[in-house]
């Protein structure tokens with residue numbers, strides 16, 4: 001049942017492309033009905049809205065640029081970031097959560113080309129242990145970390161790469177990052193690893 005819960009959760013997840021709106025929700029519901037018999041097959045593949053599945057060691061980055069605004073979303077199993085997914089109880093666990101959240105809120109985890117002149121305007125990093133657990137993941141004990149970054153880039157055409165070295169270094173449990181990007185003139189997907197941490201974002 002845990003796998004089905006996972007898929008249901010991702011269906012409710014916020015799409016970075018809000019414009020999809022109700023149509024995509026209806027499409028997802030339709031797909032869910034059609035795909036119910038094969039849910040286990042989906043569990044370790046991409047979810048229906050393109051979000052990464054909850055696979056420990058794997059994180060998802062999504063980049064979208066509009067005019068000079070670059071939005072970057074990071075979605076990861078909490079285990080990759082904190083080393084556990086249960087609510088922190090021991091002082092050491094609470095300190096580890098505070099420290100990791102602080103790292104995630106600092107600029108520099110994802111390096112963009114300096115000549116693009118991108119400044120981090122906002123870092124929204126949700127504490128996965130505060131409030132109610134992520135819907136659909138509570139039953140099987142898994143939690144996700146969601147972070148959303150807004151940059152202003154003075155020269156958006158120069159956003160030709162993203163270097164995730166610092167992210168891999170800060171969170172060594174992350175072994176693989178699936179990266180999707182939609183920039184003017186360049187769209188694509190790539191997979192980053194600690195040995196190949198730089199994504200080329202040019203066509």
Ligand SMILES: [Zn+2]
Pocket residue numbers: 054056077078079085141142143
């Ligand atoms: Zn998990």
